[in-house]
Amino acid sequence: MKQSTLVLVIISIIIAVAIYIVASTIYKGDYISEEHYFEGNSENWSISAKLVETGDETYSLTTEIAYLAEGEAPERVRWLLNGNRFSTGGEESLTDGSIIKKEPLREIIITENDKITFSIEWSDQLEENIILTPKTDK
Numbered sequence: 001m002k003q004s005t006l007v008l009v010i011i012s013i014i015i016a017v018a019i020y021i022v023a024s025t026i027y028k029g030d031y032i033s034e035e036h037y038f039e040g041n042s043e044n045w046s047i048s049a050k051l052v053e054t055g056d057e058t059y060s061l062t063t064e065i066a067y068l069a070e071g072e073a074p075e076r077v078r079w080l081l082n083g084n085r086f087s088t089g090g091e092e093s094l095t096d097g098s099i100i101k102k103e104p105l106r107e108i109i110i111t112e113n114d115k116i117t118f119s120i121e122w123s124d125q126l127e128e129n130i131i132l133t134p135k136t137d138k
Helices: 003-028
Strands: 035-041 045-055 058-067 076-083 086-093 098-107 116-122 125-134
Touching: 035 116, 045 076, 045 116, 045 125, 058 076, 058 086, 086 098
Parallel strands: none
Antiparallel strands: 035 045, 035 125, 045 058, 058 098, 076 086, 076 116, 116 125
């Protein structure tokens, strides 16, 4: 085999492997094409939601809730986050005055006019319809 033919074969193999890696990464959805951040505050709570696109209209969702008021944070809360065609929430214990909930992939549609609201109940108190707005500086 000539040396020039061997070089062409090696270059072809390298290109084929690179194409395979890129194609399989995109096919599996192991890429991040968009991230959306939303945040809101009330007198007692700070809330943020991060949606990371991992495929066509498929997102992972991370919600962070932190107690802001003075005094001891409640042990348990019941909360609900509502967005355009999605919602999440639950009844959970706080760790050091906060909750971080990471959720697996699911289909969500994000639009420029999305309105995300948050409600929380704790120790016989209730705060409803806290508006989360898009955060521009990530």
